[in-house]
Amino acid sequence: MPIALITGASSGIGRATAVVLAKAGFSLILTGRRRERLEEVARQLASTPTHLLVFDVRDQAATEAALAGLPTEFADIDVLINNAGNAHGLGPIQEGSVADWDAMLDGNVKGLLYVSRAVLPGMTQRQRGHVINIGSIAGHEAYPNGNVYCASKAAVAMLSKSMRLDLLPHGVRVAEVNPGAVQTEFAQVRFKGDEERAAAVYKGFQPLTAEDVADVIGFMVTRPPHVNIAEVLLLPAAQASTMHFRREG
Numbered sequence: 459m460p461i462a463l464i465t466g467a468s469s470g471i472g473r474a475t476a477v478v479l480a481k482a483g484f485s486l487i488l489t490g491r492r493r494e495r496l497e498e499v500a501r502q503l504a505s506t507p508t509h510l511l512v513f514d515v516r517d518q519a520a521t522e523a524a525l526a527g528l529p530t531e532f533a534d535i536d537v538l539i540n541n542a543g544n545a546h547g548l549g550p551i552q553e554g555s556v557a558d559w560d561a562m563l564d565g566n567v568k569g570l571l572y573v574s575r576a577v578l579p580g581m582t583q584r585q586r587g588h589v590i591n592i593g594s595i596a597g598h599e600a601y602p603n604g605n606v607y608c609a610s611k612a613a614v615a616m617l618s619k620s621m622r623l624d625l626l627p628h629g630v631r632v633a634e635v636n637p638g639a640v641q642t643e644f645a646q647v648r649f650k651g652d653e654e655r656a657a658a659v660y661k662g663f664q665p666l667t668a669e670d671v672a673d674v675i676g677f678m679v680t681r682p683p684h685v686n687i688a689e690v691l692l693l694p695a696a697q698a699s700t701m702h703f704r705r706e707g
């Protein structure tokens with residue numbers, strides 16, 4: 459059975475991807491900070507061999523230790539889905555919260571690097587592997603008040619291109635999936651639990667679901683070994699840019 463590691467599998471896109479990859483026949487390593495949520499996902503995937511790792515991707519030592527301690531049957535990771543991440547806050551740069559900036563840069567950028575650093579040597583040694591980085595439309599187009607979140611995802615875009623170059627000699631495919639608006643816990647986290655503000659993000663149009671994104675990831679990782687769908691921009695039909703939505707009502 460091929461093995462996939464999904465970071466941020468306790469919610470949203472990561473969780474939906476776990477369901478899709480389980481159906482596609484993968485064994486799964488699921489990571490996140492909320493153990494109970496990961497256990498809930500594992501229960502849902504009862505017939506799939508699943509290994510849970512609880513750590514914060516911002517903590518390099520914890521990340522390295524968790525991945526170094528994988529049981530043998532989960533050690534040879536075929537597919538890495540670098541999905542863990544969030545936006546924290548939305549406001550003009552001159553009023554930005556340094557704690558929010560740190561959370562985004564440490565989680566979305568350095569966390570992705572820490573996990574990749576722990577997983578990639580095994581892939582290069584085996585001369586095979588597939589990495590999917592979850593970027594965002596926000597990494598390719600800035601929007602007012604998006605500043606540091608956009609910058610963190612722009613870093614993911616450039617890292618994806620760089621990783622593809624560095625890993626080319628080692629037979630490891632690298633791809634980036636850039637979703638537009640997806641209704642998950644993303645907006646609740648961004649607005650620190652303010653449900654009304656979170657709901658307003660998706661008002662008047664049909665956003666993507668986490669399952670829509672997971673289906674695309676599932677398609678990408680089940681292509682034959684000579685195929686790499688290197689970049690995907692996946693939008694709701696009612697979205698044309700970070701700023702343009704067709705809203706009704």
Ligand code: NDP
Nearest residue numbers: 466468469470471490491492514515542543640642643644
């Ligand atoms: P959710 O908030 O639903 O899920 C985020 C996941 O990331 C959770 O499982 C969370 O787990 C995990 N996570 C966040 N921070 C950390 C951390 N420091 N350490 C470990 N795990 C962490 O949001 P989405 O599913 O929407 O987000 C998934 C990815 O998709 C993110 O990278 C996001 O930037 C990207 N994205 C989202 C879009 C959207 O509109 N929703 C659009 C474009 C991209 P836990 O809290 O248990 O640690």
Ligand code: 8X3
Nearest residue numbers: 594595596638639700
């Ligand atoms: C999430 C999409 O436009 O809310 O990455 O930043 S957006």
